[in-house]
Amino acid sequence: MKRIVLASASPRRRELLSQIGVEFEVKPADGEERIISTEPSKVVEELSGQKAMFTAKALEKENGHVPEGCIVLGADTIVSYEGRILGKPSDKEDAIQMLSMLQGNTHQVYTGVTVLKEKQGSWKFHTFFECTDVIFYPVTREEIVEYVNSGDPMDKAGSYGIQGAWGAYVKGIRGDYNNVVGLPVARLIYETKKIGINLKG
DSSP states (O other): OOEEEEOOOOHHHHHHHHHTTOOOEEOOOOSOOOOOOOSHHHHHHHHHHHHHHHHHHHHHHHHTSOOTTEEEEEEEEEEEETTEEEOSOSSHHHHHHHHHHHTTSEEEEEEEEEEEEEETTEEEEEEEEEEEEEEEOOOOHHHHHHHHHTTGGGGSGGGOOTTSGGGGGEEEEESOHHHHHTOOHHHHHHHHHHTTOOTTO
16 A cells, blocks of 8 residues: 655645645654755755655654555755855845845746655655746835735745745746745656656556
8 A cells, every 4th residue: 555655844745746636644854954065956855855764764663664655755945046045034134135135036946856665675765856947027125025024935945935925026937836836746746657656546
């Protein structure tokens, strides 16, 4: 019996997986992440791998062994502008600074995804990343402050959610929209099929 576990507390990732018809359970990763890389694509791959593994280890502990037929999905999203990685804002001022820098410019959103598949009592890793360019119209400081005061950007990489009020300032994207929301689901389906997993079946 196949069991799919999402190692993320993100409501956006839950929603995206549900939308494409995947049946899964949620067990958020719990552990201290450590980054070795500085390259955005490598950073998200590392973090998604660590998140998936934290949840996998917790499942092992619960079961006393690697649970048979289990698949764990870990994901991590970051925003990068001119090579600088922008995580979640530390406070309102930090959010205002980030959005002031991004407005009127093009930046990149990277999501790393790690799929752990139980095979003969151990975990097999498959990791990939997706990158999308996002272009913002010029935005005034007043508009930025109003958005930050709404509280929406405080739990989001780069201080914005494309699917929320900030979507009013998005000039365009090059690549996968869902990747910007937090999970490139079409790529996930494609990658898992390559390793013999049908997430929807």
